[in-house]
Amino acid sequence: MIIYIVTSILDFIMLGGLMKTNLRRxxxxxxxxxxxxxxxxxxxxRQTVVSIEKGDYAPSVKLALLLAEKLETTVEQLFILEENxxx
Amino acid sequence: xxxxxxDPIFWCASAIFVIALALxxxxxxxxxxxxxxxxxxLRPVLASLGPGRKxxxxxxxxIHYRSGNIGFxxxxxxxxxxxxxxxxxxxxxxxxxxxxxxxxxxxKALFNVVLVKNLRxxxxxxxxxxxxxxxxxxxxxxxxxxxxxxxxxxxxxIAAIGMLAKKYPRVIGIVIVVLAIAAMIFLLTFRKRWxxxxxxxxxxxxxxxxxxxxxxxxxxxxxxxxxxxN
Numbered sequence: 614m615i616i617y618i619v620t621s622i623l624d625f626i627m628l629g630g631l632m633k634t635n636l637r638r639x640x641x642x643x644x645x646x647x648x649x650x651x652x653x654x655x656x657x658x659r660q661t662v663v664s665i666e667k668g669d670y671a672p673s674v675k676l677a678l679l680l681a682e683k684l685e686t687t688v689e690q691l692f693i694l695e696e697n698x699x700x
Numbered sequence: 701x702x703x704x705x706x707d708p709i710f711w712c713a714s715a716i717f718v719i720a721l722a723l724x725x726x727x728x729x730x731x732x733x734x735x736x737x738x739x740x741x742l743r744p745v746l747a748s749l750g751p752g753r754k755x756x757x758x759x760x761x762x763i764h765y766r767s768g769n770i771g772f773x774x775x776x777x778x779x780x781x782x783x784x785x786x787x788x789x790x791x792x793x794x795x796x797x798x799x800x801x802x803x804x805x806x807x808k809a810l811f812n813v814v815l816v817k818n819l820r821x822x823x824x825x826x827x828x829x830x831x832x833x834x835x836x837x838x839x840x841x842x843x844x845x846x847x848x849x850x851x852x853x854x855x856x857x858i859a860a861i862g863m864l865a866k867k868y869p870r871v872i873g874i875v876i877v878v879l880a881i882a883a884m885i886f887l888l889t890f891r892k893r894w895x896x897x898x899x900x901x902x903x904x905x906x907x908x909x910x911x912x913x914x915x916x917x918x919x920x921x922x923x924x925x926x927x928x929x930n
Contacts, residue, residue: 672758
């Protein structure tokens with residue numbers, strides 16, 4: 614039980630999923646789309662788009678591919694793998 | 701800006717909430733308000749199980765999982781504190797809190813294994829774990845080595861059956877289902893103490909799930925841990 618509690622606390626502290634992205638730039642380049650419009654395109658909430666743009670949330674492969682497809686770009690251009698991501 | 705998403709889950713949860721309030725108003729029993737837990741947990745539970753998946757996006761689902769884990773940890777701590785407090789006071793209701801901890805952790809462990817979706821492999825693990833658990837608890841009160849061996853034998857037999865499960869899934873599946881039902885009937889018929897009900901649940905339910913899983917995994921003989929084909 615103690616191990617479970619400790620891992621839960623660690624999980625809470627280490628909020629994973631930080632990811633640099635060009636989503637905001639692509640959103641403006643594709644006709645100044647609003648966050649809500651992008652969210653509706655891929656059936657997610659606006660808050661999730663906000664979190665992705667801020668780099669607080671790393672989307673799944675499926676969502677990344679969907680976003681890239683809707684914004685007529687590639688996942689590699691939309692999301693940037695930084696040096697500390699490789700560690 | 702809308703605070704609540706007005707989807708079918710919202711309306712179902714609202715209905716449960718209103719029913720809870722109405723029942724409380726009619727009966728004046730505070731326990732009726734416990735129904736509100738259902739309203740609160742409806743969205744994450746339906747999203748986790750599948751039917752409500754389309755109403756929750758992946759980030760929200762991930763938040764539900766993480767907050768659920770943290771909430772569960774808090775619940776365990778609170779149960780442990782209350783249990784220890786009551787035990788020191790000599791109040792035997794502490795067993796309820798310890799039972800809640802055991803059932804919660806057993807359910808989590810069981811779902812951790814089941815959700816991996818390799819029924820044959822996992823059913824075998826569940827059976828062996830239950831067998832070893834039974835063997836371990838059987839020897840706790842026994843002093844002599846021979847007595848320990850005899851007491852541990854039923855648990856060790858279950859564990860051994862678990863080892864054979866991958867090879868003969870259908871046969872072992874049937875054997876385990878029969879064993880689980882027999883164990884539950886035995887525990888619930890002859891000893892009706894609260895602890896026996898918990899034991900029946902912790903031993904019987906995982907075995908039953910493992911047995912049914914094994915039986916159906918035996919119908920298709922695909923082996924999942926083979927090397928990829930180029």
